Amino acid sequence: MHNNYFHIFTATNMKNQKRTTIYDIARKLNLNASSVSRALSNTSKVSEATRKLILDTAREMNYQPNSLASNLRRGSNRTIGVIVPRINQNFFADIIAGLEEITYENGYNLVICQSNESYKREVECVNTLINQQVNCIVMSVAAEFEDDEHIRNIQKNGIRLIQFDRVADELDTLKVLNDNRQASVEAVSHLVEQGYRRIALLEGPQNLNIFRQRKEGYLQALAEHGIEVRPELMKVNAWTQELSAEATRELLALSDPPDAIFASTSDFSALGVLQVATELGLTVPDQLGICGYSNEAFTEITNPSITTIDQHSVEMGNAIARLYFREAKLDATASGPKTITIKPQLIIRESSSRHKF
Amino acid sequence: MHNNYFHIFTATNMKNQKRTTIYDIARKLNLNASSVSRALSNTSKVSEATRKLILDTAREMNYQPNSLASNLRRGSNRTIGVIVPRINQNFFADIIAGLEEITYENGYNLVICQSNESYKREVECVNTLINQQVNCIVMSVAAEFEDDEHIRNIQKNGIRLIQFDRVADELDTLKVLNDNRQASVEAVSHLVEQGYRRIALLEGPQNLNIFRQRKEGYLQALAEHGIEVRPELMKVNAWTQELSAEATRELLALSDPPDAIFASTSDFSALGVLQVATELGLTVPDQLGICGYSNEAFTEITNPSITTIDQHSVEMGNAIARLYFREAKLDATASGPKTITIKPQLIIRESSSRHKF
DNA sequence: AATTATTATGCAATCGATTGCTTATTGTAA
DNA sequence: TTACAATAAGCAATCGATTGCATAATAATT
Structure with missing residues (x-):
């Protein structure tokens, strides 16, 4: 399958260079990493002069923040996990496109999984996303359905859950549905x-x-x-x-x-x-x-x-993402599950x- | 737009529960976290008895590993970033589905971005993925093309790069093309x-x-x-x-x-x-x-x-992912860029x- | 000029898992 | 039984950014 329509040939090379960290910048400027962090994240508490200095040096040293580190510290990923039966089915592809528009606007990322309509795969996808500490899981259940323990587990781990289209009805979660x-x-x-x-x-x-x-x-x-x-x-x-x-x-x-x-x-x-x-x-x-x-x-x-x-699949994707961001703002207050129904045409x-x- | 075909109503609630960590498990069993880590990752150096004990306790305490932490420590994400012009275009949706099949088999995840054919968005996508420390970026360039500095930057950060279909020809990277x-x-x-x-x-x-x-x-x-x-x-x-x-x-x-x-x-x-x-x-x-x-x-x-x-879009997606995993194995030796050409039909x-x- | 209020910066702990090195324990050989 | 090897478990540093608290430097007030 992955063999007979291929021609392979080789060229040259690349190399690893150690990434610049805030410590490198701090050292160079004879400052403390905390100041660098503050300057970069724009949390007042830094003088305009040093902030400018730091930003310039960062650019010059080609600094790229390490999201893994900050995610760990903050305990959040700025990521939404999506589980759909099939990525390349029109409806789901549109949903994903719709989600992406809004999550992008909000500086979030999308991690995509497909269950291939299999229950086992769906459970695995859920676990992966939980381990990744995504902020929210958006899912449409696989046709093959056995049990909703894995779905409950999402909430147990303090991760927001939005079900859409094909949902486990009995569960008390955010839902976005077609009528x-x-x-x-x-x-x-x-x-x-x-x-x-x-x-x-x-x-x-x-x-x-x-x-x-x-x-x-x-x-x-x-x-x-x-x-x-x-x-x-x-x-x-x-x-x-x-x-x-x-x-x-x-x-x-x-x-x-x-x-x-x-x-x-x-x-x-x-x-x-x-x-x-x-x-x-x-x-x-x-x-x-x-x-x-x-x-x-x-x-x-x-x-x-x-x-x-x-x-209205793309709009539905938009709606799902917007629902997450709206709810996320209410955060601690946790306004609780809502259902949004979209009227098809x-x-x-x-x-x-x-x-x- | 996101208003007139919606009906919203509210239900009940969820709560946050602190996640179990390896320290919790260690404390409970009067062991050291390192042993727990070793038991979980199956790196010998733990007796069968304690390993079993640890695994059971982990299950019992509903332990879910925190990938953020281990990613940070290992400096790797087990993630492949994908940048396409449009997610919901048949060709690209199929590519993604093809990628997903193989990355899933290998325990990797996919992070998806769409450039919407915009150069600016493409640059932003690249930066996000670099910050996320993905292991590899798979991309097809946007129609609006200005400069390839952002693409070079991927390699500068030690991230593998595979271009497919629409590629910046002059760059010396892994490529998967249609003839x-x-x-x-x-x-x-x-x-x-x-x-x-x-x-x-x-x-x-x-x-x-x-x-x-x-x-x-x-x-x-x-x-x-x-x-x-x-x-x-x-x-x-x-x-x-x-x-x-x-x-x-x-x-x-x-x-x-x-x-x-x-x-x-x-x-x-x-x-x-x-x-x-x-x-x-x-x-x-x-x-x-x-x-x-x-x-x-x-x-x-x-x-x-x-x-x-x-x-052969799905197969092309497969081929891209396989190329990454094959190359990843050669890792340090870095066999260097290859081009795979797929013959359309x-x-x-x-x-x-x-x-x- | 002396004292207080502000602001800028440094220090150090933290997030949770991993890993090289050391120490304790058990097993084996002489 | 003693010495030595092998195995198990502990210790502590590390990955890089964030953040509460402490201290230093500067500005404002009387």
């Missing part, structure tokens, strides 16, 4: 308004709260519109493109097949549906309506374009826009 | 083989090496096939979907317009081309051939699907597959 239920209600209601009546649901793993909520929203919308629930129209664990394609084939083979499919798991699922519909020669949206979830970039480009739900596109019956 | 030139040669040759003769090029900013190389490849392929270079077919800085669309309109308005366009900057550019072609009623690939770059997920889904170049799809003339 999945509401979004699903809107999506399904939209389908109903477009004249679809036999609406199928592709579900994600029900151990994850987000997928349960989306299902609830689906049921709620049907109820609100007085549409009977047909269990055979609800397919479990259809959360990849392939699984969804398969589920779609089964659905369309029913004697009374659906006239619309709400792929509540992702846009990739919706894509699977579209693919099968195309194969079977069904016209979308006329014969089959489709709605996905997440507003992946490609939904705009497919033919027909796909109706979906935008989760239904994006109506061709795949569900039936030219009125 | 952009070769990939472009193949792409353009493919177009020629499909019978296209008036092949246009959409270029990226020429201050970035990768875009220069892609242009070189284009020129080389034309030369190899004895096709005359027409400067008016080469459009600079067409590196967003919008800019490319505009460039395409200009190209197609020429008296002798191109019959194929190589959007060497990205698949988004290719999308811009496709969009304009559709607008103008040109059939792709018959009247106009299109080739993009990057193999974004959507290229497979568009209609027609888009021919493009896969950069041309993915031929509908947008360039002309049913032979």
Whole structure:
């Protein structure tokens, strides 16, 4: 794998040079390290003259503060740890980008871990971040969930915890959520308004709260519109493109097949549906309506374009980071857990826009 | 922005508990901290009995090692810093995911920064990572490039540096590159083989090496096939979907317009081309051939699907991390800079597959 | 000019783990 | 049983920055 498309060749070299410390600066100026520290951190208590002298010398000696030392002393890292199932999944990549914007503004850093949807990895990630003394852990739990002891352990160690999107509901932590239920209600209601009546649901793993909520929203919308629930129209664990394609084939083979499919798991699922519909020669949206979830970039480009739900992921990342910094200020007073709910937005596109019956 | 789709409500609380240190364990067992340290780090010199005792007590007291302290003492972080222009761009997200896989296996962490294509931000990111004493910095330079002093500074501080994809060529560092030139040669040759003769090029900013190389490849392929270079077919800085669309309109308005366009900057550019072609009623690939770059997920889904170049991004991330760990082992001996070149792969799809003339 | 109030600087402990060196303990060989 | 080797455990310095407290130097007040 990491072998046959590589060509390797060598060049020259580098060397280690000992770093300048505040002691080096102090020695050179015949001062005490504490003064240097004060000058650099700008904590009054130093005369303007020496401060200037110190800053100049620092620059001249190419001084770079050693964060490890100051972190140890201060017992803080100015770092936020992030644990996501997959870094390179659009939603999470956007969340991270959103987090980064705000943490950067505040002079904090981000340490990233991915659990790969594995419980074991998730526990390890948590431990690493605890050892690193990060100030805060931001996480979305892995699909494989066994126990929340590791999550509790975060708080035991005095580290702030913000859960987002996929959360361990029962835990009393800061949470930033999408209103999945509401979004699903809107999506399904939209389908109903477009004249679809036999609406199928592709579900994600029900151990994850987000997928349960989306299902609830689906049921709620049907109820609100007085549409009977047909269990055979609800397919479990259809959360990849392939699984969804398969589920779609089964659905369309029913004697009374659906006239619309709400792929509540992702846009990739919706894509699977579209693919099968195309194969079977069904016209979308006329014969089959489709709605996905997440507003992946490609939904705009497919033919027909796909109706979906935008989760405001980057803004969600921003919100998470802002929540941390706001709470951090209240610090000792520890105002306690809050939940922020972000309202996703239904994006109506061709795949569900039936030219009125 | 971070206000109108939020609902906030409050719940209960958490508290700080002082962390257990090796001293606590030592005190409890009437031992010296050094023994505890040795037992935990598994450096012989401790009897089996006491080691077991210590480990058990550690568990019981919920001990979590303080990495800040040991990092300071060891002068190392077991951390790799990553600087990319944008975290949530497919290529970079994949690189990061690839990096993470391998660094995780080796017990290292990843600190992520994004330069947002800004030179100033890039410099700041570099400084932060130097202060953090990361073991290695992995970076791809921002489009806005002024000077490489900050990059040199990395090495001055004894930190390993691996540049990838967009690199400061003149610097003598570890590099992991795509063979952009070769990939472009193949792409353009493919177009020629499909019978296209008036092949246009959409270029990226020429201050970035990768875009220069892609242009070189284009020129080389034309030369190899004895096709005359027409400067008016080469459009600079067409590196967003919008800019490319505009460039395409200009190209197609020429008296002798191109019959194929190589959007060497990205698949988004290719999308811009496709969009304009559709607008103008040109059939792709018959009247106009299109080739993009990057193999974004959507290229497979568009209609027609888009021919493009896969950069093996995740594998590239793996390769970068492996390079670091391999080099780290040679450590003192410092075998010196190497370059690894990854061969991208041309993915031929509908947008360039002309049913032979 | 003498005394007090301010400000600048130095001193030394601290954060928690690591590690070279010394000392105590146990085991082995003669 | 004595001498010596091997192993276990303790001591103390160290990594570099921060910070409360003490002292020195300067400015302000009467």
